[in-house]
Amino acid sequence: MKFKKICMLMLAFLLLAGIPVYAAPYMSYTYDYWNVEVPSPHAYVPDKVITGLDVGVGQLKTPHDIFVDDNGHVYVLDTGNNRIIHLDSEWNLVRVISQFDNNGKTERFNVPRGIHVNSYGDIYVADRENGRIVVLDKDANLKMLVTSPAEDQPELFTSDFRFRPDKLAVDKYGTIYVISMGVYDGIMEFDEFGDFQGFQGAPTVNPTLADYIWRLISTKAQRARMKLFLPVEHSNIAVDKDGFVYATAIGGEIEEQERIRRLNTAGKDVLRRIETAPPIGDYIGNPSIFVDVVPRENGIYSILDRQRGRIFTYDANGSLLYAFGTLGDVDGAFRNPVAIAEKDGHLLVVDAIKNSVTVFRPTEYKEMIHNAVAYYDNGFYDEAAELWQKILERNSNYDLAYTGIGRALLMQGDYAGAMYNFKLANNRVEYSEAFKLYRKSVIEDYFGLILFLVAALIIYLLIITSKETEVDIAEAKAKVAATYAEVKEWEAMPKRPFKIKVRRLLRALRYSFKVIVSPFEGFWDLKHEARGNLSAALTILAGVVVTYLYMLQSTGFIFNEQNPRTLNIITEAVSILIPFFLWAGINWSLTTLMNGKGSFKDIVIASAYALVPFILINVPLTFISNYLSADEGAFYYLFLAISLIWSIGLLFFGTMVIHDYSLPGTIFVTLLILVGIGIALFIVLLFLDIIFQLFGFIQEVYNEFVFRL
Structure with a gap:
């Protein structure tokens, strides 16, 4: 009996051996x-x-x-x-x-x-x-x-x-x-x-x-x-x-x-x-x-x-x-x-x-995919979601499976679940559709509370406003002048207390609001009246870097195209600092030869103050972007463009004022600066390429020497 079973088993193996079975020579x-x-x-x-x-x-x-x-x-x-x-x-x-x-x-x-x-x-x-x-x-x-x-x-x-x-x-x-x-x-x-x-x-x-x-x-x-x-x-x-x-x-x-x-x-x-x-x-x-x-x-x-x-x-x-x-x-x-x-x-x-x-x-994997598509197209959303879930068990990196589950949940009215799966699939278009429906449902559920809070806020503001008294403008001006004179006196002291340094920094930072709305007067005062300083400029520059990193990390999913797996905050920070100091360095190098009146310090201070709109607009804009849908993206991109255009315009007028150039002269110098930045980048990249080739050559010589021995 045992011999018969062995013969049957061997016969089965021989029969299977005659069936052509091909291993896939490719990667799916x-x-x-x-x-x-x-x-x-x-x-x-x-x-x-x-x-x-x-x-x-x-x-x-x-x-x-x-x-x-x-x-x-x-x-x-x-x-x-x-x-x-x-x-x-x-x-x-x-x-x-x-x-x-x-x-x-x-x-x-x-x-x-x-x-x-x-x-x-x-x-x-x-x-x-x-x-x-x-x-x-x-x-x-x-x-x-x-x-x-x-x-x-x-x-x-x-x-x-x-x-x-x-x-x-x-x-x-x-x-x-x-x-x-x-x-x-x-x-x-x-x-x-x-x-x-x-x-x-x-x-x-x-x-x-x-x-x-x-x-x-x-x-x-x-x-x-x-x-x-x-x-x-x-x-x-x-x-x-x-x-x-x-x-x-x-x-x-x-x-x-x-x-x-x-x-x-x-x-x-x-x-x-x-x-x-x-x-x-x-x-x-x-x-x-x-x-x-x-x-x-x-x-x-x-x-x-x-x-x-x-x-x-x-x-x-x-x-x-x-x-x-x-x-x-x-x-x-x-x-x-x-x-x-x-x-x-x-x-x-x-x-x-x-x-x-x-x-x-x-294969069974293909059949599950096609069946999931068929179920969804025919309105069987529960069955489609169940199949997509099984597909994810075999391939957890399959974005379309998350999208399929999200679509099924969306049709079932589970907007939060749909948003979650669309986000996993990086499907911003359908995420936006689910988000609009989710936002609408939240507003409908909490409309009474929202209306009450808005009314309470309006009443509070009216009460506060009614209690305000008029301020004597002349007295206020005298007080400001006295304070300013006092600060100047403190600045002249050999040893300044820490509080005075902080107060001076805050005063210089506060003056940035004057610069961005009245650039000609503001940049003139920065240079000639010492209304700004290098500490404030570097603080603003740090704020620009932090704002940029905040935008990369916290912009609403619909508008954020950054890959979190490849995002490097050091690289991104350097991508702001290098162009800034290249601008300042090339600016100073060229304007020194073209009768420019500004020093390198003046250029750094003016350039940093020019970037204040980037901070003021993009910090709240980044927060608000989390509550906008793709259909409302025009508002997001409009204010983003305003922040950039405003800052670029201030850079231009800052160059004009601190160097005492005319409008045509400023245009000409700005173009030269941009060309100079391009040349500088080319030289740096060429130098780095030569260095890498040199290291590669040394490595090859070393390997040849070692293997020969």
């Missing part, structure tokens, strides 16, 4: 809010690799497209062999279509590059080098030929136009969307009868400034030889069940976010994009090259990237669900991926160099 990942790659569990793993030999049709040759029909049948476009390989849902060969009858004449494909099969089984083929679209019925009989539209509408095309359909897609109404090589006006649209209807969806051109300048200074002959600022050609298209056309485009001068678009019937791009993380593939290194797209359920779509052999899957909002794939020769990696399709949740990718189709099997 997503991007966090800061566009940093975050490893994640595998959403897909390689299942099998299918070649022409496996299905009994001989070696494939540069296949370029694949399509899965409503019955799960697979159509592989074997471009190099000018044929279509039709497989059933179990990957068994059904037929090979390499020719068709056209009114008694046998015709063949010539470099077919795109294929689509509709719900009736009709097969649409972009027969590129024959310059036509071939439409066959389900029995591979010719149904229609769509030829060059220039024959019927020559006014829409140039005299040298050649119809070379490369990719196509067909919607449920029979409308044919075609990408033709050499056509820059957009996607060509044909009706169900093959009549040309026009163009739609040309990508936006984004020529560089250098392109414009070069074109302006070029001769007429040179401009004639230049390339026009033409839209980039699309690389592939697909139609979803709702009739929207997904189109991919490759590189060039196209807007980065338009490498993938979703076009409605009017040709308008309606693809949803997250401003901070649009669906553009990889954010690191060279831009992704999208060569195909496959629409999926619930607005999800997957894009194939030829640059690194990656597959990026996004939801309807443009959030990255998962990414995987790599280049290489092992099974599960690509050498030249050109097309992608979906079959029963599996992803199929065609490789034009390996001449194969790689099948990727979904």
